[in-house]
Amino acid sequence: xxxxxxxxxxxxxxxxxxxxxxxxxxxxxxxxxxxxxxxxxxxxxxxxxxxxxxxxxxxxxxxxxxxxxxxxxxxxxxxxxxxxxxxxxxxxxxxxxxxxxxxxxxxxxxxxxxxxxxxxxxxxxxxxxxxxxxxxxxxxxxxxxxxxxxxxxxxxxxxxxxxxxxxxxxxxxxxxxxxxxxxxxxxxxxxxxxxxxxxxxxxxxxxxxxxxxxxxxxxxxxxxxxxxxxxxxxxxxxxxx
Numbered sequence: 355x356x357x358x359x360x361x362x363x364x365x366x367x368x369x370x371x372x373x374x375x376x377x378x379x380x381x382x383x384x385x386x387x388x389x390x391x392x393x394x395x396x397x398x399x400x401x402x403x404x405x406x407x408x409x410x411x412x413x414x415x416x417x418x419x420x421x422x423x424x425x426x427x428x429x430x431x432x433x434x435x436x437x438x439x440x441x442x443x444x445x446x447x448x449x450x451x452x453x454x455x456x457x458x459x460x461x462x463x464x465x466x467x468x469x470x471x472x473x474x475x476x477x478x479x480x481x482x483x484x485x486x487x488x489x490x491x492x493x494x495x496x497x498x499x500x501x502x503x504x505x506x507x508x509x510x511x512x513x514x515x516x517x518x519x520x521x522x523x524x525x526x527x528x529x530x531x532x533x534x535x536x537x538x539x540x541x542x543x544x545x546x547x548x549x550x551x552x553x554x555x556x557x558x559x560x561x562x563x564x565x566x567x568x569x570x571x572x573x574x575x576x577x578x579x580x581x582x583x584x585x586x587x588x589x590x591x592x593x594x595x
Contacts, residue, residue, distance in 0.1 A: 392436045394516075394552040396456035396524035399437035403524075405429065406443055406468045408461025421534035421574070425460050425541035432545055453523035460529045460537050462493075469530050476517045477561060478590040479583075482530070493532045495563065498586030502563055507570035510536035511580070514544060515561040515587070516551075525559075531566075539566040539574035561587040 392398050407422055426442065433440050438456070448468050463470035464484050473480050481496040493504040495511055502511040512531035518524075529540040543564055544551070551560070565580040 388436070390552060391432070391548065393557060394548060395432060395436060395438075395527075397433060397436035397438040401436075401438045401456070401524075402441060403433060403438050403456040403458065404441055404443055404448070406448055406457060406459040406461075406466065408466030408469070409444070409446070421538040422460055424574075425529065425538045428538065428541040428545045429458050432548070452517075452526050453519045456524040457526045458529070459526060460541065461534075462530050462532065462537075466530075469528065472517065472526060472528050473530070476519075476526070476559075477513075477515060477528075477587045479587045480513065480561075495532065497563065497581075497583045498589070500581070500583070500586075502565075502580075504532040508568055510539070510566035510569055512536040512540040512564045512566060512577070513561065513587075514540045514564055515559070516555070517559050517561075518557075533569070535569045535574055536564075536566045536577075539569070539577040540564055542574050543577045559588070560584045 395403075397403055405426055407426065430440055446467060452472075459466065459468050459472060461469055463473055463482050473482070479498060483491045483494040483496070485492055490503060491501070495502040495513060504510060510532050512529060515526075515528040515530075517526045517528060527544065529537055529544070531537040531540055554560075560582070561584045562579055563581045563583055564577045566574065567576040567578065
């Protein structure tokens, strides 16, 4: 074998080794990222999860607001990436506890009775003004001593929470907005920022309030983390007082 042939063979071998190492590194990183996502969402491959939708106010029985349907689309991509199976159920047909299957519950306590149950049992420090009369506090979210008021079309708020009942249990993700568009904004924020949330909170329960800015102009696109209210949200209002 002369020098030219030997150099060609060595070049081919080096290229193959480099390509194989690169493929292995990319596969390893992809699998590690996937495992972290599966752990955060409680969605191992082949598992089942629930998506609980609220009713559309003023709509026919079983109807869902289109923004809640868009929220489902935001989250369904995450579920598909994890290799899990999705079951969509209406808020008035769920008759089971939590912890056995991951759950995504979307909608405020007025349109979603499941949300009201989760707030009462797992986030007792949160109160939502459900009055139908016009006024500055209509739809307001109260957490501890803070009140997050709704300014139609300009400022919406949404509670985003990851809730577990103990080690080894599957989480409930609660997205409770003041409007349907803030529900979608919360789902979009979760889809875009789940890595940051996982780095900050790990596998623990958390509860944050998001601010949706000028939804009349920007829709659900501009949502920012306003406050981490985990401690006050999990403390009963009477005890906090």
